[in-house]
Amino acid sequence: MTDRKPLYLMSPALAWLTAFMVVPCLLILALAFFRRGIYGGIEYTFTLENIALVFDPLYAGVFLKSAGIAGLSALIAVIVGYASAYAIAAAPARRQPVLLFFAVLPFWSNYLVRTYAWIVLLNREGLIASMAHWLGYDGELPKLLYTESAVVVGLVYNYLPFVILACYAPLSRLNPEIAEASRDLGGSGWTTFRRVTLPMTFPGVATGFVFVFVLSIGNFVTPALLGGGQFQMIGNLVYAQFLTANDWPFGAALSMFLIAIMMGLLTLQTFATERASGTRPEAT
């Protein structure tokens, strides 16, 4: 078949993606530069107010908290996920696919349900409280649900399977002889890990971190359910602009900011991956 024929196969899908993804995204990009109407509508005059408002100190707290929670979640998910992927890759070869399948399986069940499971565990009459009571603890338990920690646990829980998957790929391809060579040359187990294994599998770590960070910082379901009604992250702020505050231009500017963070991190990740695969670990 010639090179022209593919176009008519591709055009229905490309037209769909253009109409319902590219154009809407360009639309909110444009929306970010319009003024909010007096009664909540949109006034079609150019302004940079919305962009300026994103960087207003009023919202700095929300941004810092979002970035902190997303960063902490990504860090924990990467440490736990890497250790799990390492353990799976160290298992006998025939068991690895099964272990991996069960590690990833929860990822494909409903996000709301997985988040709700933590409400069942953490709420005041929840399983943890009941267990503590049953074990004879009568005192006041610290508040578990509707805290920042609950949000972090929920995010780690939801995205951990992806990190395991991302870290397993490079770990399973690792040639064991290289680590052996390092030990033969006198490197301790830790040195071998730090100077050989980790740098060679860094792309997986970077992918996992960026993924969890990006999805966490824009998340609004987990903060809404596990953080409680007053808890605000950027995702909740965007949500509010569109569904309650009715300031669409500002909501659009906020989401452009989210996209910018995502693209920036993805570029960094590509850069880091290229560097990691292009250079050998240097000797000191």
Next chain:
Amino acid sequence: MRTQANPRLMLMILSAVFAFLYIPISVLVGLSFNEGGLPTAWTGFSTKWYGELARNSDVMGAAFNTLIVALVSTVLATILGTLLAIGVEIRRRKGRFIETIIFAPMIIPDIVLAIALLSFFSLLDVTLGLHTVILSHVVFNLAFVCSVVRARLKTFDWSVVEASADLGASTPVTLWRIVLPVMLPAIIAGALLAFTLSVDEFIIAFFTAGAGRDSITLPMQIFAMIRFGVTPEINALATIVMAVSVIALALSQRLNRGGLPGQ
């Protein structure tokens, strides 16, 4: 890998992680069968909460809506995504622009796509409802179908297509009689994946369904119920929703031995 790992430590890590991943879900499933419905005491096995669910007309209506959305968007996405995958793989030049557009729906944050679509529909004065949810779900569904089908096409022997053309078959005939039968397992696997994604999708549906009670999907119903607190009914509903996803995914895996997308 095996030579350097401490087996006892590895086993400890795996046990801890699997406990972390599965205990919360298992508690939920267990409680849905608890007669008393409370986590404080096990009062006996019962399926009464499932019966309760069947009598809840809000839940049944939402389930019906979700089924419509998932079925229609899966059919559309499967057709569009499969054609796209074949087109992209036949093409000898790999366009970077096209690759980006196909990849974008899978990585764009849900909330961004959701508000973009909401703004788009309201600018065009489109009434929101189940149809707008379907239009929106096709966006990410077709991208996932495309990626599953493309993975299989990488090992497809294109010389049979050339042979078919040499023997005088037109391109549509070749696609229908040669490519489609070979690709069918991958296409069904992609469709099952799309179906699960659509059944589970919450944020985009939440923004594009509008305010009407009659266009509420199951995840929207679950979200509303969760906000009122923990009830045995939600436990039962959550168990069913999870079971549906897991069964569809297991089927998809079986059909498509290539593994999960992203792997």
